[in-house]
Amino acid sequence: MEKLPTYDDVVRAHERITGHAHRTPVLTSRLTDAELGLSLFLKCENLQRMGAFKFRGAFNALSRFDAEQRRAGVVAYSSGNHAQALALSGALLGIPVTIVMPHDAPASKLAATKGYGANVVSYDRWTESREEIGRALADRHGLTLIPPFDHPHVMAGQGTAAKELFEETGPLDALFVPLGGGGLLSGSLLAANALAPSCAVYGVEPEAGDDGLRSLRAGEIVRIDTPATIADGAQTQQLGAHTFPVIRDHVSDIITVSDAQLVDSMRLLGSRMKIVAEPTGCLGLAGARDLAERYRGGRVGVILSGGNVDMARFAELLSK
Numbered sequence: 001m002e003k004l005p006t007y008d009d010v011v012r013a014h015e016r017i018t019g020h021a022h023r024t025p026v027l028t029s030r031l032t033d034a035e036l037g038l039s040l041f042l043k044c045e046n047l048q049r050m051g052a053f054k055f056r057g058a059f060n061a062l063s064r065f066d067a068e069q070r071r072a073g074v075v076a077y078s079s080g081n082h083a084q085a086l087a088l089s090g091a092l093l094g095i096p097v098t099i100v101m102p103h104d105a106p107a108s109k110l111a112a113t114k115g116y117g118a119n120v121v122s123y124d125r126w127t128e129s130r131e132e133i134g135r136a137l138a139d140r141h142g143l144t145l146i147p148p149f150d151h152p153h154v155m156a157g158q159g160t161a162a163k164e165l166f167e168e169t170g171p172l173d174a175l176f177v178p179l180g181g182g183g184l185l186s187g188s189l190l191a192a193n194a195l196a197p198s199c200a201v202y203g204v205e206p207e208a209g210d211d212g213l214r215s216l217r218a219g220e221i222v223r224i225d226t227p228a229t230i231a232d233g234a235q236t237q238q239l240g241a242h243t244f245p246v247i248r249d250h251v252s253d254i255i256t257v258s259d260a261q262l263v264d265s266m267r268l269l270g271s272r273m274k275i276v277a278e279p280t281g282c283l284g285l286a287g288a289r290d291l292a293e294r295y296r297g298g299r300v301g302v303i304l305s306g307g308n309v310d311m312a313r314f315a316e317l318l319s320k
């Protein structure tokens, strides 16, 4: 295992991504504040490049490659936001990117990844293992594998969103962060510890995918089957060897929300704030609404982690 990142790594990551990543806006809504009885600050990573915070971690990780790694390139297996984040970062930095994707991945994801110039290797998810294919490519061509969350440079990069939020808002009473594999939450915890030590930080998971909560209670990483939830960016089966210890040592608690709560928050963001968020992106807001009573009169931050949902799916979810 590599060394765990510190807040200093978040600061260095922020220097590396500045001028490449957007400094996303922090939005507020007086009507929503009145309804919830608190002051809400939404860090809008749906407006980040490629539509999610994952650009931060991917760009930071690729920026740290040495000359040999840059020449050979990077490989990852993901069909989601991490793939697009690496593809765009690689294009910007002139590093070849190979993405191992299931042959039945959504056409829009495939098109987006190819559109950024990545080389896509497809596999049959029923008969082949993406880990084996990825490892074989890495061995044969000297590619560096960058995982979606369990890597110190990825975690440090993801922490820059919370760093920007605290710099803009000052102290907060609570911060709600979407939780899949824990890259975003662990990075946010490093930032919160340094910039707002009295701020309570919560990880928010889909109800069906409560492996993080179970791991926190058990004191060790608990693995679950791929959960059935509309939050496709948080369908991870377990926290990482690097993300878990940071979360275990610093998180205030992990809470879960239902798919219905996610849709309800998507609707609130769309109708009231004219913001398009993907279901996973709404985990933080749904969690903040769930605990609104506890933070009555307080200042509450939310990381709105991404906005990559196609319009037909957006309409379908909201019409239910």
Ligand SMILES: *Cc1c(COP(=O)(O)O)cnc(C)c1O
Pocket (backbone or CB within 6 Å): 052, 053, 054, 080, 081, 082, 148, 149, 158, 178, 179, 180, 181, 182, 183, 184, 185, 233, 234, 236, 278, 280, 281, 305, 306, 307
């Ligand atoms: C990846 C992702 C998450 C979860 O992030 P982790 O670092 O895996 O916990 C949340 N929201 C969106 C939009 C994502 O793409």
